[in-house]
Amino acid sequence: MCAGCGAELTTPLSQVALPVHARQTYGNGAQLPVLMESGTFAVDPDPWGGPWRMWDEIDPGEAEARGIHAPVHALSDGTPGASVIAPGDVRGTRLIPEKRGGACCGLDGADGPNMACEACDLPVATRVDDCSLWQAVRLSPDAVHRVPVDGAHAAPLSWTELAKKGEKTPPFEPVATWGGRLGPDHYWSWSPRWEAAAGHALAHLLVASRGQPVNVPDGLTAAVFQRALDALLPAGPPKRRAVLAGPGQPSPDAGADILLVPVHPQTGRMWAPAGPAATAHLVPLPLGVWLWLVSPQPCLPVPASGRIPRDVLRDDPPPLPPGRLFRADRGTFQHTLVRQPAVRSPWLRTILENLTQGTPADLF
Template sequence: MAVFACADCGAVLTAPVSLVALPAHAHQKYGNGVLLPVLLESGTYVVDPEPSGPPWRLWEEVGAQEAAARGVHAPVYGLSYGPPGAVGVAPGDVRGTVLIPERCGGHCCGLDGGDGPNLACAQCGRAVAIRVDDCSLWQVVWLDPHAVRAVCVDEPARRVLSWEELREQQQEISPIQPTGMWSPVWEAAVSVALAHLLAASGGARVVVPDGCVADVFRLATDILLPPGSSAKSLALAGPGLSAATADIALVPRHPQTGEAWPTDAGAAVPLAADVWMYLASTRDRQFIPATGGLPDGVYRDDPPPLLPFRRFQPDPDVFLHTLARLPEVRQPWLREIYDRVRDRRYIRPF
């Protein structure tokens, strides 16, 4: 366990926290005016390996060669030249900070961090973090890696669960919200996996298994990948499931370590563990039911499962962000897909 302290005066700024993997939806923007919950569980923290914050430089100014050296392999609007390694914590785990009034700008209902660090150390006044709680954004506090330092504390760290324990204890995330909307966590997680799946396909058609996996992956792969006789098979693989005969395995990504389940399949596509667990436990179920209802005289006592009011659509921004950082996007066929989705991002590209 660790606490984060002000780099200038040493004042403790967080409760004791343990490191976990950066969620796929960490920087997702969802909906319009939607109030999202906290990004992280209390008692945990994440480290974002990418640069964040100002200064920003436009793609045309940076150029493809310099951008590739920074891990971006397809055109984006701009690149951050801020420090990498921002530390994310739950807002409730922050201690000893005060708001900086002149930096409390937001888009609509709260703070979005657009004005730079908006939290200062209460003891010495140094700007130390950005609190984000505006609508359409996941609530989180990003500590400036140059303004804080980690201090080990004498408290037992959270034990890393084995894959078997994870299968038993990991909470599944329901794909459907009570409103009938798809979960933003699912949209982000599947979008990240879809980018890796396209890269692993090599441009060949992907045969997606029936059931829940098909409901969230098949439409996008059928639209984006060209038809043809050459095809690669996709299968779930993970705790209790083997996909040794599949060309591509959809495997869980450990929520604590970020490591993907090891598989003997030709290629592995990581998927957030809470989403993977749901797919693995309901492989034969379909989110989009067949037409028709129960026969006359048949009644149900239990409430029926939640069903979406529309087909699943990946999050185009999360998809493009992920794909732009995969070296495979430099291949002409995949770059064409990237450009097509980017040009149609606001008119249902999937």
């Protein structure tokens, strides 16, 4: 509710984990969908938006206290703890036209809160829906208060339930772009969600590698990670072995050094093994991505009759995979890596510095 007048500003919401692609900037002119599922909210623990301070203006002790262990271009001085929701779950607000920001095709939030409470005009939230950004509304933590609602917070699903009922995230999907004279356009691509998930996991994989080569399972897992690991880590033995592990899967053997495990979509906690594998280094993956990796779903042709309308994206026969190798999301990778204490190691710091100097462009 509004901290100024107490007006209700959202529908009842249940808390979930913040998606790893929440800060992703994807492509150029892409129309990304809504970040959060309707009826849910997530808390962003990091500051977001302006004002900004350049790295040379920040004391190293302050940066470390904020969980930043390596140089970045700039840090937000915004208030941490924003509640992130779907735009359709907002109630009782209006847009502030003069707070449009430097957006291209929508709102980017660069000028700060751009939504005000209808009842008292207090700026309460920032709507983001510009091209290449995930659509969301960020409720300002100093202007909006959360209040408990009966029945809005269901008990988290068990890992067994998630393994059976969890929704898989396909690795390929159509990406919409802003339409030209002929209307909306699409292209078939690696999923932006997968690219962000890979950037997040790749940072953890590098930390888990301890500077040694890493092997991941063959197939799609290798297509997503192995090329980047081989390019960023030294060649030759000894090699650390990473395997997929999680609910409903065979127990990993004691020889596995790294486990690629799912993150609970409601609590944000990683699945953890018992027994000999409990000492392995855990690398997080979003549940939908992990489910697809452990049980890929084939693209089966579906019989159809009649003609498909001209403005419908065709799916017969199934579209071919994207015409390029997989690339992890650079921004998500960097955002994650600078928050790992291990990045202070010289070899990891070199990888981070090479992101802007010498890393091959086709890796990210």
